[in-house]
Structures are given as C-alpha cells and as structure tokens.
Amino acid sequence: MSTRGRNGVACEWLRGEGRDSDVVMSSRVRLARNFAGYPFLSRARREQRREILVVAQRDIMEGSLAPQMMWIDLNELPALERSVLVERHLISKQHAKGEEPRAVAISSPDERLSIMVNEEDHLRLQVIRSGLAVSEAFAQIDQADDRIESQSDYAFSAKYGYLTACPTNVGTGIRVSVMLHLPGLKISGEIEKVRRAAQGMSLAVRGFYGEGSEAVGDLFQVSNQTTLGKSERELLTVFETNIIPKVIEYERVARRSLLEKRRVILEDRAHRALGLLRSARLLKSDEAMELLSCVRLGIMTGVIEKVDPAKVNELLLTTQPAHLQKLLHRDLDQAERRIERATLVRNTLA
Amino acid sequence: MSTRGRNGVACEWLRGEGRDSDVVMSSRVRLARNFAGYPFLSRARREQRREILVVAQRDIMEGSLAPQMMWIDLNELPALERSVLVERHLISKQHAKGEEPRAVAISSPDERLSIMVNEEDHLRLQVIRSGLAVSEAFAQIDQADDRIESQSDYAFSAKYGYLTACPTNVGTGIRVSVMLHLPGLKISGEIEKVRRAAQGMSLAVRGFYGEGSEAVGDLFQVSNQTTLGKSERELLTVFETNIIPKVIEYERVARRSLLEKRRVILEDRAHRALGLLRSARLLKSDEAMELLSCVRLGIMTGVIEKVDPAKVNELLLTTQPAHLQKLLHRDLDQAERRIERATLVRNTLA
Numbered sequence: 001m002s003t004r005g006r007n008g009v010a011c012e013w014l015r016g017e018g019r020d021s022d023v024v025m026s027s028r029v030r031l032a033r034n035f036a037g038y039p040f041l042s043r044a045r046r047e048q049r050r051e052i053l054v055v056a057q058r059d060i061m062e063g064s065l066a067p068q069m070m071w072i073d074l075n076e077l078p079a080l081e082r083s084v085l086v087e088r089h090l091i092s093k094q095h096a097k098g099e100e101p102r103a104v105a106i107s108s109p110d111e112r113l114s115i116m117v118n119e120e121d122h123l124r125l126q127v128i129r130s131g132l133a134v135s136e137a138f139a140q141i142d143q144a145d146d147r148i149e150s151q152s153d154y155a156f157s158a159k160y161g162y163l164t165a166c167p168t169n170v171g172t173g174i175r176v177s178v179m180l181h182l183p184g185l186k187i188s189g190e191i192e193k194v195r196r197a198a199q200g201m202s203l204a205v206r207g208f209y210g211e212g213s214e215a216v217g218d219l220f221q222v223s224n225q226t227t228l229g230k231s232e233r234e235l236l237t238v239f240e241t242n243i244i245p246k247v248i249e250y251e252r253v254a255r256r257s258l259l260e261k262r263r264v265i266l267e268d269r270a271h272r273a274l275g276l277l278r279s280a281r282l283l284k285s286d287e288a289m290e291l292l293s294c295v296r297l298g299i300m301t302g303v304i305e306k307v308d309p310a311k312v313n314e315l316l317l318t319t320q321p322a323h324l325q326k327l328l329h330r331d332l333d334q335a336e337r338r339i340e341r342a343t344l345v346r347n348t349l350a
Numbered sequence: 351m352s353t354r355g356r357n358g359v360a361c362e363w364l365r366g367e368g369r370d371s372d373v374v375m376s377s378r379v380r381l382a383r384n385f386a387g388y389p390f391l392s393r394a395r396r397e398q399r400r401e402i403l404v405v406a407q408r409d410i411m412e413g414s415l416a417p418q419m420m421w422i423d424l425n426e427l428p429a430l431e432r433s434v435l436v437e438r439h440l441i442s443k444q445h446a447k448g449e450e451p452r453a454v455a456i457s458s459p460d461e462r463l464s465i466m467v468n469e470e471d472h473l474r475l476q477v478i479r480s481g482l483a484v485s486e487a488f489a490q491i492d493q494a495d496d497r498i499e500s501q502s503d504y505a506f507s508a509k510y511g512y513l514t515a516c517p518t519n520v521g522t523g524i525r526v527s528v529m530l531h532l533p534g535l536k537i538s539g540e541i542e543k544v545r546r547a548a549q550g551m552s553l554a555v556r557g558f559y560g561e562g563s564e565a566v567g568d569l570f571q572v573s574n575q576t577t578l579g580k581s582e583r584e585l586l587t588v589f590e591t592n593i594i595p596k597v598i599e600y601e602r603v604a605r606r607s608l609l610e611k612r613r614v615i616l617e618d619r620a621h622r623a624l625g626l627l628r629s630a631r632l633l634k635s636d637e638a639m640e641l642l643s644c645v646r647l648g649i650m651t652g653v654i655e656k657v658d659p660a661k662v663n664e665l666l667l668t669t670q671p672a673h674l675q676k677l678l679h680r681d682l683d684q685a686e687r688r689i690e691r692a693t694l695v696r697n698t699l700a
Contacts, residue, residue: 264631264632264689265632267631268630268631268632268692271629271630271631272626272629272630272631274629275625275626275628275629275630276622276625276626276629278625279621279622279624279625279626280618280621280622280625281614281617281618281621281622282614282615282618339614342618
C-alpha cells in the first residue's frame with residue numbers, strides 16, 4: 001500500500017473534503033461484532049481463531065460489501081507495513097502488535113471501509129469519511145453489517161443487544177468519533193469548553209491516535225463512551241445536530257475573533273510555522289504536526305495563500321514514522337527520520 | 351544621520367571587514383581626558399561646562415583630527431536622533447539622556463572617530479574599526495589626542511598620569527574593547543572558557559551594549575577594567591597577541607567541530623533562523639538579534655549560501671528601536687515596532 005493508496009488517493013480522513021471540512025477532518029463509525037457459535041477471543045483457542053478468520057474472510061470477501069475489498073493477513077505482513085496501517089487509522093496498535101491469527105479487510109482504493117478480524121472482537125467494522133458525514137458513514141457501515149449478518153449469525157441477546165468482549169460496547173456495539181481541528185480554540189484557551197460540553201453528554205475528547213494519546217497538532221477526537229441503552233439514531237443525532245455543530249461554531253467564532261482582533265498574531269504564527277517547515281533540517285514528528293496545524297489554520301483563515309491544503313493534510317500522514325520509512329524504502333532510526341522528515345516537508349512545501 | 355551614514359556607508363563596527371572578521375566584529379579604543387584649569391564635571395557649574403564645550407569645539411573642529419568632523423550639540427538634538435547615536439555606539443546612554451551642555455563630534459562619513467564632550471569626563475575620545483584592528487585604532491586615537499593636546503593642556507599628574515573623573519580610568523585613561531561574535535562557543539557551551547581566560551588577565555566580558563548588558567545575539571565585548579600602571583603598548587599587546595587570538599581560535603575550533611560532528615544541527619539552526627526571519631510578522635529586538643546571529647554563523651561556516659553577510663550585519667543595527675523609527679520617519683510604540691521590524695527584515699532578506 002503506498003502512502004496515497006493504491007490509485008494515488010490520499011487516505012479518506014485526510015482528504016479535507018466534505019461538509020464543514022474547515023473544522024472537521026473526518027467522521028468515523030465503528031461496530032463491534034462477534035459470530036455466534038464461537039467463544040470471545042479471550043477464551044478462543046488458536047484453532048478457533050483460525051476458523052473465525054475463515055468464516056470472516058468468506059463473509060467479507062464474498063458479501064459485496066464494497067466494489068473491491070482487499071484481504072490482508074497480518075501474520076504475514078511485515079512490521080513496517082502494519083505500522084503504516086496504524087498510521088492510516090485502518091487498524092489499531094494492538095491489532096498491529098498481535099501474534100494470533102488475525103487479518104484486516106480494506107475497501108480499495110478508497111480505504112473508507114475496513115474490518116479488523118480477531119482484534120478485541122471477532123469483527124471490528126469501521127467506516128471513515130472525510131468531513132462531517134456521520135450519517136453517511138453509518139449508512140455504509142450498516143449496509144456492510146447487514147451483508148455479513150445475512151451470511152452468518154452474530155452473538156446477540158434480545159435483552160442486551162449485540163454481545164461484545166468489552167462491556168462498554170454491548171448493545172448497539174457502535175462507536176462514533178469525529179476528528180476535529182481546533183487550533184482557534186487552542187489559541188484562545190477555550191478548549192476546555194469543548195471538553196465540558198462533551199462530558200456533559202457522556203462523550204470523550206481524545207488526541208489524534210485515540211485513547212491515551214495527546215492532542216498533537218490541535219487534532220481532537222470526540223467519541224461516545226458507552227453504547228448500551230441508546231439507539232444508533234439517537235447517538236447519530238447527538239453528534240450531528242448537537243455536539244459537533246456546537247464545537248464547529250465555537251471554533252469558527254474563535255477563528256473569526258483571531259482574524260478580527262489579533263490578525264497580526266495569527267499571521268505571525270502561521271507564517272512562522274510555514275517558514276520553519278520550509279527551512280528546518282531536523283523535524284520531530286510532534287513538532288511537524290504542530291507546525292502543520294498552524295499552517296492549516298493559516299490557510300483556512302486566508303492569512304496564508306498559495307499553499308495547497310491537500311499537501312498539508314498529506315504531510316500529516318507522510319511525516320509519520322512508518323510512512324516515512326515506507327516512502328524511502330528503508331529502515332530509519334530516529335535521528336535519520338528527523339532528517340528525512342525535514343527533507344520531505346521542505347520539498348513538499350517548497 | 352541615516353542608518354548608513356551620510357554617504358550610504360554602514361557604520362564601521364558592522365561592516366564585517368578587516369582582519370579576523372569571521373569572529374571579530376570590531377575593535378574599539380577609548381581615551382578619557384580632562385582639560386587642565388577646569389573642575390571635573392561632577393563639580394563644574396553650568397557656566398564652566400559651557401566654557402569646556404567652547405574649548406573642545408575649537409580644539410576638535412580646528413585640529414585636523416579627521417578629513418571631516420561633524421559637531422552635534424546634543425541639547426538641540428531630538429531624543430530619537432540621540433538614541434540613533436547610542437545604537438551606532440557613538441555616544442553612551444548616559445550622554446544621550448543628560449541635560450547639561452554637552453556635545454559629540456563625529457568623523458564623517460566613516461564614523462570611526464567620535465568624541466563625547468562633557469560626558470563623564472570633559473572628553474571621551476573613541477575610535478572604532480571593523481575587524482581586529484586594535485593597533486590601528488590606537489594609532490588613530492593617539493594622533494587625535496596629540497592634536498588636541500597641542501592646543502590645550504590636559505589634567506595630568508607626573509605620578510598618576512592622566513587624571514579622570516573615575517579612578518578606574520586614571521593613568522593612560524585608555525579602554526580597549528573588542529566585540530566578538532561567539533555563536534560556536536555559545537552552542538558548545540564553552541563560553542565560560544572565554545570568561546575565565548579574560549578574568550585571568552583582569553579583562554571584563556560584557557554584552558552588546560557594554561556594562562550590565564546581556565550578550566544578545568552571541569555578541570560579546572572583551573575590555574580592560576583598569577588603566578593604572580600599565581602602558582598603552584602593554585595593553586594593546588595583551589589584546590592583539592594574547593587574549594583575542596586565543597578566543598578567535600577557541601571559536602574557530604568550536605565552529606569546525608560543529609561542522610564536522612554536528613553539521614546537520616548547525617544547518618538546522620541556521621536555516622530555521624533564516625526561515626523565521628523571512629516569515630515572521632512580529633519580531634522582538636532581542637529575538638531578531640539571536641536569529642541574525644544564527645544566520646551569520648551559518649554564512650561564516652558555509653551552511654548558508656546566497657545571503658549577503660553585509661545585509662545581516664546591517665540588520666543588527668537597523669532593527670534597533672531608534673533606527674527603525676528613523677527609517678520610517680515616525681514614532682512607533684513597541685507593538686508597531688515589532689511589526690515594522692519583521693517587515694524590514696523580511697524585505698531585506700527576501
């Protein structure tokens with residue numbers, strides 16, 4: 001898999017397209033499912049895991065879930081390629097690290113739909129869409145889910161709903177998350193407003209790479225914490241008509257206020273960031289993210305012109321360690337990565 | 351006076367010419383002199399100060415000290431112009447602030463020779479030369495001194511030598527100082543080596559604007575602390591054959607070591623600095639100095655090409671508050687200066 005997907009398409013969540021894409025990077029819906037007749041993975045023997053893989057492969061690859069699905073046996077995939085998938089948000093870190101029989105299926109070339117097999121649950125379906133597109137993502141994942149269920153029975157309780165390895169996923173098994181770029185609120189110091197608004201609705205606010213990760217590059221993920229006792233529709237409504245539009249509005253107000261009242265400070269930050277990206281000979285990953293975030297804010301507010309936002313989004317991905325090594329076709333230690341990262345950024349933004 | 355002197359010449363100490371100018375910015379020699387028959391200024395009445403001014407003006411302007419001398423009555427010079435003279439190292443801050451009758455005479459257009467009248471002593475003669483040129487500076491000041499003495503008697507004691515307002519200047523009344531650019535030693539953390547070497551010879555190491563000033567932009571002044579009991583020749587020898595060549599060598603070794611062992615770090619620092627200078631929309635004076643210092647190091651070590659070092663030196667001066675306001679023909683508050691400073695730097699280094 002190249003950094004731009006099979007057909008030169010940048011990965012979905014970094015395309016910068018779709019509704020409200022000035023603030024919303026991407027929308028993601030995930031479902032946790034387990035096949036009936038097999039134990040949860042914590043209790044499954046290696047042999048049973050293999051059987052689950054076979055069933056899943058058949059259901060996914062023959063189920064017409066997408067025009068083209070790619071099946072990747074993670075036990076045969078080199079570590080670097082697995083890290084690339086993590087950086088593309090197609091598999092989890094745990095799934096990359098595992099040693100048991102496991103796989104991932106990915107719709108190609110768009111990478112919108114991906115299904116981890118034998119991660120925490122038998123199946124973890126995910127749809128990512130650029131911009132604010134929670135309903136669209138849900139519609140797509142719902143269809144994929146139905147097509148699998150038309151072939152195999154899921155573990156399901158009339159009382160609780162879908163049964164999952166972790167109790168927080170029991171019920172609809174759904175997790176919705178929206179990745180937001182909130183540099184305006186970060187500068188204005190109002191990011192806590194978002195956290196409070198989210199917590200009031202039992203939503204979590206996390207960093208770029210999910211649970212426990214720091215919010216580098218002013219990228220924040222808002223997601224639901226529990227799934228039991230709420231229909232999918234209710235949850236989507238919370239996201240699409242309540243929390244996310246509110247946060248988008250906070251961010252836009254913060255940006256407008258910066259433009260009107262502190263324009264020169266905004267220009268200074270954005271152009272310094274661009275200047276550093278175009279000049280540095282050594283770049284750490286987190287610093288690159290922070291600087292790219294400032295440049296993106298500069299583009300979105302119009303204080304930076306003549307820089308293609310798609311290139312900035314692309315660099316958010318290609319400057320990650322695994323993508324960088326993939327691009328250069330060799331292993332790089334940390335010191336080498338800093339040099340090569342700086343070179344890549346300089347050349348891309350020249 | 352324009353920022354480049356009357357004939358478009360940058361001020362002497364920032365020309366970047368002369369011996370060892372990769373490390374030595376400028377050499378300066380100063381003499382403290384008082385006319386016989388008049389009290390020291392601390393005890394002089396306003397009327398006596400006026401008389402001293404008249405005598406000094408005659409001796410200086412009719413003494414053929416230089417092809418052309420400019421006489422400036424500081425009581426009639428606007429505050430901004432006085433600050434410009436301070437930034438050009440032609441008068442002291444105290445002399446700029448004073449309210450008593452006082453003046454300065456400056457050789458034009460080269461600004462090498464300047465004579466403050468009624469500062470701490472009746473006369474403070476100064477010669478600045480680009481690069482390491484302590485002997486040349488001394489020869490010039492010695493000649494100017496002789497020409498004044500051929501017209502008026504100085505306060506002189508056969509036992510102590512020239513008498514001065516402050517005891518530390520009694521004797522030869524000479525102060526030698528050399529301004530050094532030591533970014534290599536700053537980065538390698540060896541700047542203390544210089545301080546120790548200097549202190550061992552009763553020399554002081556100070557910042558850019560003399561006593562009590564911080565060493566911004568990695569610019570350090572090495573100067574003698576006392577004048578009594580040592581001939582001019584002995585003092586010049588200490589500077590020219592002992593301390594300064596030693597420090598120059600330390601600095602060159604540090605730069606070579608950076609180039610050989612940490613080249614990418616050096617490149618990173620220098621190019622980041624250049625990138626920031628070319629991008630920032632707001633620049634504080636000290637930050638500008640620091641960044642210009644990094645760029646100068648980059649040029650001197652060859653990791654930055656295609657940037658004219660003369661422009662960098664020039665900016666060390668033109669980014670100072672008074673020069674900036676002089677250039678823009680208006681008063682600027684601090685916030686405005688940061689904007690205009692950034693604009694000037696961007697345009698100059700574009």
